[in-house]
Amino acid sequence: MTAAILATLLGLAALAWSADRFVSGASAVATHLGMAPLLVGMLVVGFGTSAPELVVSSFAAAGGDPEIALGNATGSNIANIGLIIGTTAILIPIAVHRGVLSREMPVLLAITLLLAVLMADGRIGRLDAVILLAALGAQLAWSITSARRARPTDPVDELALEVEERERRAGMSRRAAWGWTLGGIVLLVIASRLLVWGAVGIAERLGWSDLVIGLTVVAIGTSAPELAAAVAAARRRETELVLGNVIGSNIFNTLAVVGLAAMIAPMAVDAEAxxxxxxxxLAMTAALLIMGFRPRTHGRINRAEGATLLVAWIAYTAALVVTAG
Incomplete structure (x- = not known):
């Protein structure tokens, strides 16, 4: 049990650090290769922030624990809204751009409903995986096309410009960029295998199901880098970046993480899931849309609403732990 706990903690720490290194290196590589800042922001950063969930879930599925993958994706999405958006909004109210309200938030809700439909028969098979991955391809194509027509003040452009400015200030050389990108991937793989091994060991000793361990320990761990980035962004009053990152991460988790895991190993869906x-x-996703809505103007998620999201997440997680024990 002690070895499993140590492995989990070490895996979480290594996962957070290697994910940050991978995003920084990959962003610099993309810039050196001449990719447009817009594409860097959408593809590199969008993938990088969900890299921990993707790698952990893939190894969990390949290792015969696909429920950890489903729990990780679902739990991370819930934590992204309740923990990250809730904490950020408490620190400083989050501005919600009208474009996000009319495009990205409804798309996120629709994708979450798609997952619900695919889970309804108690199984996510390879055909379901194909549907999820095809939806991911369509979503990426639509996002890139829409973003190219967006105004300069659009949050997607702000994210891209932030990435470009950060890498310009860092002055990362081409060799260093490639080194951190490749090294970050290797460390992600090692950290993920360590985390999954430790998490499964804890689950077996405590009698928890793979689903619960994925919803709690693994989900919180893989969301840790995003929480740190969200707090830092809140201090700089760049809350739109936090919201955009959470929406993009949740879309990617639902489509890519669950889709790839199910393609590797079709999974039975626990009735409790x-x-x-x-x-x-679904309730947290809908609440995000409702809280951000303001008729005929930009919306915002205030401190009271942020506290509501955070308390809901804490209550949900506490209920999981109590019932699992």
Whole structure:
């Protein structure tokens, strides 16, 4: 048990650090290769912030624990809204751009509903995986096309410009960029294998299901880098970046993480995932859309609403731990 706990903690720490190194290196590589800042922001950063969930879930599925993959994706999405958006909004209210309200938020809700439909029969098979991955391709194509027509003040452009400015200030050489990118991938793989091994060991000793360990320990761990980035962004009053990152991460988790894991190993869906976890995810996603809505103007998520999201996430996580024990 001690070895499993140590492996989990070490895996979480290594995962957070290697994910940050990978994003920084990959962003610099893309810039050196002449990719437009817009594409850097959408593809490199969008993939990089969900890299921990993707790698952990892939190894969990390949290792015969696909429920950890489903729990990781679902739990991370719930944590992104409740923990990250909630904490950020408490620190400083989050501005919600009208374009996000009319495009990205409804798309996120629709994708979450798609996952619910695919889970309804109690199984996510390879055909379901193909549907999720095809939806991811369509979403990326639509996002890139829409973003190219966006105004300079659009949050997507701000994210891209932030990435470009950060890498310009860092002055990372081409060799260093490639080194951190490749090294970050290797460390992500090692950290993910260590984390999955430790998490499975803890689950077996405590009698927790793979689903619960994925929803709690693994989900919180893989969301840790995004929480740190969100707090830093809040201090700089760049809350739109936080919201954009969470929406993009949740879309990627639902389509890519679950899709790839199911393609590797089709998974049976626990009845509790349908009756307990899915309704929570749908409610949190809908709440995000409702809280941000303001008629005929930009919206915002205030401190009271942020506190509501955070308390809901804490209550949900506490209920998981109590019932699992």
């Amino acid at each position: 349908i009756s307990r976890d899915l309704p929570v995810l």
